[in-house]
Amino acid sequence: MNFDFSEDQKLLREQARKLLADKCPPRTIRAVLEGDAGYDAALWKSIAEMGWLGTAIPEAYGGLGLGALELCVIAEELGRVLAPVPFSSTICLFAQALLLAGSEEQKQRLLPGIASGAVIGTFARVEAPGGVTPRSIRASFRAGRLSGAKTAVADGMEAHFTVALVRTSEEAGERGLSLALVDLNSERVRRQKLDSIDPSRKHAQFTFDHVAAELLGSVGEGWEIARQVLDRAAVLMAFEQVGGADACLAMAKDYARTRHAFGRAIGSFQAIKHKLADIYIGNELARSNAYYGAWALSTNARELPLAAAAARISATQAFDFAANESVQVHGGIGFTWEADCHLFQKRARELALALGPQRVWKDRLVTELERSNAA
Amino acid sequence: MDFEDTPEEAAFRAEVHAWLADNATPARNDQADDLGLGDSRDVMAGAKAWQAKKAAKGYARIAWPKEAGGLGGTAIQQAIYNQEEAKFDVPDTRMFAIGLGMCIPTLMAYASKDVGARYVAPALAGEEIWCQLFSEPAAGSDVAGLRTRAEKHGADWIVSGQKIWTSGAHFSDYGLLLARTDFDALKHKGLTMFFLSMRSPGVEIRPIRQASGGANFNEVFFTDVRIPDAQRLGEVGQGWTVALTTLMHERLAVGGGLGGGLDVKELLTLVRELELEDGPALKNAHVRERIADWYVRSAGLKYTTYRTMTALSRGQQPGPEASIAKIVVASKLQELCAFAMELEGEAGALKGEDAPAHGAFQLGWMSAPGLRIAGGTDEILRNIIAERVLGLPPDIRVDKDVPFNKVPGAR
Numbered sequence: 001m002n003f004d005f006s007e008d009q010k011l012l013r014e015q016a017r018k019l020l021a022d023k024c025p026p027r028t029i030r031a032v033l034e035g036d037a038g039y040d041a042a043l044w045k046s047i048a049e050m051g052w053l054g055t056a057i058p059e060a061y062g063g064l065g066l067g068a069l070e071l072c073v074i075a076e077e078l079g080r081v082l083a084p085v086p087f088s089s090t091i092c093l094f095a096q097a098l099l100l101a102g103s104e105e106q107k108q109r110l111l112p113g114i115a116s117g118a119v120i121g122t123f124a125r126v127e128a129p130g131g132v133t134p135r136s137i138r139a140s141f142r143a144g145r146l147s148g149a150k151t152a153v154a155d156g157m158e159a160h161f162t163v164a165l166v167r168t169s170e171e172a173g174e175r176g177l178s179l180a181l182v183d184l185n186s187e188r189v190r191r192q193k194l195d196s197i198d199p200s201r202k203h204a205q206f207t208f209d210h211v212a213a214e215l216l217g218s219v220g221e222g223w224e225i226a227r228q229v230l231d232r233a234a235v236l237m238a239f240e241q242v243g244g245a246d247a248c249l250a251m252a253k254d255y256a257r258t259r260h261a262f263g264r265a266i267g268s269f270q271a272i273k274h275k276l277a278d279i280y281i282g283n284e285l286a287r288s289n290a291y292y293g294a295w296a297l298s299t300n301a302r303e304l305p306l307a308a309a310a311a312r313i314s315a316t317q318a319f320d321f322a323a324n325e326s327v328q329v330h331g332g333i334g335f336t337w338e339a340d341c342h343l344f345q346k347r348a349r350e351l352a353l354a355l356g357p358q359r360v361w362k363d364r365l366v367t368e369l370e371r372s373n374a375a
Numbered sequence: 376m377d378f379e380d381t382p383e384e385a386a387f388r389a390e391v392h393a394w395l396a397d398n399a400t401p402a403r404n405d406q407a408d409d410l411g412l413g414d415s416r417d418v419m420a421g422a423k424a425w426q427a428k429k430a431a432k433g434y435a436r437i438a439w440p441k442e443a444g445g446l447g448g449t450a451i452q453q454a455i456y457n458q459e460e461a462k463f464d465v466p467d468t469r470m471f472a473i474g475l476g477m478c479i480p481t482l483m484a485y486a487s488k489d490v491g492a493r494y495v496a497p498a499l500a501g502e503e504i505w506c507q508l509f510s511e512p513a514a515g516s517d518v519a520g521l522r523t524r525a526e527k528h529g530a531d532w533i534v535s536g537q538k539i540w541t542s543g544a545h546f547s548d549y550g551l552l553l554a555r556t557d558f559d560a561l562k563h564k565g566l567t568m569f570f571l572s573m574r575s576p577g578v579e580i581r582p583i584r585q586a587s588g589g590a591n592f593n594e595v596f597f598t599d600v601r602i603p604d605a606q607r608l609g610e611v612g613q614g615w616t617v618a619l620t621t622l623m624h625e626r627l628a629v630g631g632g633l634g635g636g637l638d639v640k641e642l643l644t645l646v647r648e649l650e651l652e653d654g655p656a657l658k659n660a661h662v663r664e665r666i667a668d669w670y671v672r673s674a675g676l677k678y679t680t681y682r683t684m685t686a687l688s689r690g691q692q693p694g695p696e697a698s699i700a701k702i703v704v705a706s707k708l709q710e711l712c713a714f715a716m717e718l719e720g721e722a723g724a725l726k727g728e729d730a731p732a733h734g735a736f737q738l739g740w741m742s743a744p745g746l747r748i749a750g751g752t753d754e755i756l757r758n759i760i761a762e763r764v765l766g767l768p769p770d771i772r773v774d775k776d777v778p779f780n781k782v783p784g785a786r
Binding site: 264273278289365366 | 376377378379380381384451639643657660663664666667668670671672674675676677678679681682684685686687688689699702703754756757758760761762764765766767768769770771
């Protein structure tokens with residue numbers, strides 16, 4: 001049994017943790033949270049220089065050619081410090097879409113820029129509140145021109161490119177949809193900044209007006225490719241969530257040991273102890289599910305859809321719970337703007353919604369369970 | 376990262392698998408049982424025969440040294456053996472677990488060589504069964520608050536008092552007994568450890584009928600029971616230290632199943648067959664969400680076990696993640712069974728063969744409260760995680776620095 005990261009991967013984790021402790025203190029997050037910039041450019045540059053952005057990009061496209069496991073390690077550390085950089089949009093979603101479905105020419109053109117930090121990308125699916133179904137996708141891509149709108153796009157104001165889920169025919173169901181690659185610097189793209197619960201990760205609305213775009217992958221395959229991209233992102237972002245959940249536990253634990261009330265450390269009260277034990281349990285289950293997802297991702301296993309859904313649900317529940325209960329352990333101070341608790345709480349909720357809500361992933365999980373049962 | 380054995384582990388797995396294939400038949404699907412520990416005459420005879428076979432091969436305790444009757448192997452080899460054995464339909468040998476897991480290691484640590492030699496081999500071979508006599512009516516989670524009295528009379532100790540929740544006392548040959556030898560000393564300082572024959576005059580064993588209907592536990596009454604001083608383990612007044620040795624040996628059974636095997640798989644089997652108000656249960660969004668919730672807890676535990684096994688495989692101590700299993704399994708069992716009964720509707724109130732799915736979920740539901748309490752309550756386990764894993768301050772104990780006979784409620 002070898003169900004753990006290797007010594008080299010653990011070394012990478014230590015390096016990442018050290019560098020981020022230095023380069024990404026809470027004031028870095030707050031500068032983005034309270035400012036106009038969508039991310040911390042200096043931190044993004046440092047991360048790029050460390051080679052992290054190209055971790056899982058093949059050497060032929062300017063990356064390091066390491067595996068998905070190394071990327072998981074980095075995602076966890078970025079999640080731990082709430083790094084205000086467009087990592088999940090660019091690396092977990094945009095780059096995954098290119099790697100999965102991009103033509104040779106598209107990969108040659110864009111992946112080196114991603115690895116160097118020059119290209120920021122995002123992934124745009126949603127057009128309206130509620131469920132994302134094939135029917136809900138109206139953005140129309142015909143004869144090389146895209147028209148329509150996408151909303152609640154993470155890092156949308158900062159991105160240079162987006163992959164969008166678009167309609168290429170009126171055929172019902174999934175077959176009417178494709179993926180389009182869009183250069184956002186076109187005058188025919190209007191971008192509008194949207195207010196969001198977590199301004200340390202800003203969101204935007206795109207309006208496309210006959211903008212030139214190109215196909216990513218085959219016509220009619222958009223829904224299926226998007227699903228595969230989301231599976232991969234779910235695993236990577238589960239690590240980001242697990243890192244954040246661990247940070248919440250550490251904060252709450254430290255506070256419970258030092259804060260005194262009724263003549264004793266509040267961490268000596270069982271009401272607090274049991275709360276922290278429950279956070280610990282949730283975090284460990286999430287970590288174990290994420291590890292299984294990492295294994296499935298790194299080996300491109302048949303179980304990936306099931307493993308991704310389990311990793312996503314488990315990590316979402318753990319991070320939400322840890323973040324909410326960390327505020328509670330801190331008491332009144334936890335509800336102030338000055339305390340860091342709310343930064344985690346907001347990120348936890350943002351990540352919980354980022355790849356679609358839990359009901360969708362739970363439904364998917366049971367579908368996959370039934371599929372494996374039938375097989 | 377993978378799930379593969381090392382070459383040495385694969386060789387060991389093949390070796391034990393071959394031995395099991397020669398000596399046992401492949402497993403059938405097991406029904407849920409009522410907290411385990413069947414003890415009819417046939418069950419016991421089968422278990423003893425199987426245990427003797429394992430002991431002769433060194434498989435009864437793989438990580439014990441060869442001198443003690445083990446295989447001189449490693450913890451990962453024990454885990455591999457457990458995994459392989461689970462694939463076969465072998466007699467349930469859980470009745471030996473307390474003796475071999477807790478009592479005998481304590482004996483090996485504190486008894487003289489001669490005394491140890493007398494008891495280890497018969498216990499290993501299943502010829503003699505041991506039970507643990509710690510808990511009392513007034514000392515459950517707070518076991519150091521026990522009141523069973525042992526007084527020295529010449530070369531013997533005279534013991535009077537009552538123990539409770541003693542698993543398997545009714546079929547045990549020997550017991551490990553923690554008693555109070557000094558009521559004037561502080562709570563943890565007045566205890567002494569002994570072992571005794573469960574057939575000693577003055578020992579009376581009464582089964583406790585559980586709320587689930589089964590009877591796996593006992594009350595054990597001591598009336599002027601005589602124990603030779605030679606059967607004392609450790610110094611007089613050092614009983615708590617000895618008890619900590621016993622409890623330290625209470626390990627997570629890696630690869631072992633808790634909760635009678637009722638889980639998402641069994642729930643899905645039920646769900647596939649049921650029709651609800653709005654159509655097939657499997658199509659119901661609420662049902663699907665609940666299944667997914669329990670699945671991620673189950674899978675999380677399964678892969679946590681893999682992480683523990685990985686630590687063992689690398690020669691490391693398992694991390695604290697191993698401590699979460701029972702909390703998760705027990706409450707999941709309770710919730711999942713209640714939900715299954717909801718799906719069954721009014722018919723969910725039936726049980727046994729009259730109920731859907733042979734009453735598996737009703738039995739699980741009736742057993743679950745016991746699982747949440749036995750072997751450390753949910754609350755005590757959360758304290759342990761909080762204090763030992765997270766490093767939070769211990770509970771404030773108002774009876775810690777007071778002579779035991781001055782503690783409110785103590786005699």
